[in-house]
Amino acid sequence: MHFMRMLLQLLRSRRRSVQGLWDTYSLTLRVLPTEIDIFRHVNNGMYFSIMDLGRLDMMVRSGVWEALRAKGWSGVVSAETISFRKSLKLGHRYDVDTRVIGVDERTVLFEHRIVVGEEIFTRAYVATRLTSKTGRITREDMIEVFGPPPEGLELPDWVRDWHRANALPSARQPVLRDWF
16 A cells, blocks of 8 residues: 555656755645554554655655666665654644755665644654665765755754664674674
8 A cells, every 4th residue: 555655646746846855845645544543543653654755755856766766776764763742643634844854974864744734743763875786875976966965954963873873783794683
């Protein structure tokens, strides 16, 4: 189901207005029956899937989607954290606000907010690493394709600390389940 919704969003985003990569994006959605759990609110695991739609909308509308495809790059989430204030319920109309909060050595970091009216219900931070079959993608590679971050856009120290503390060992080496 999520694949179909992403495909539909891809098509919809192509018809929406173009924005710059460093802008804040807002995508209006409504809670679907497939997103709620037995407690009649959006299941906590669904929030990250909903936020995928916000990042996809941003990538398409900013031109990043085509740039990634042209380079043969793709993105994979490497870390996420989320905080909840209020629950979304069936039929709720809400916005997914998405923005890039910074780029570190290998990762693009996003902030997502689920907003109803003017009130924030949920906030998440997502770290996405770009991958390529031809090798490692560096910060310099990303800046060459997407342009430099705006003046003054620096990752907050706590985000760097969270990302570092949350990291697992490289996927290039085996890590057994009893590694820690």
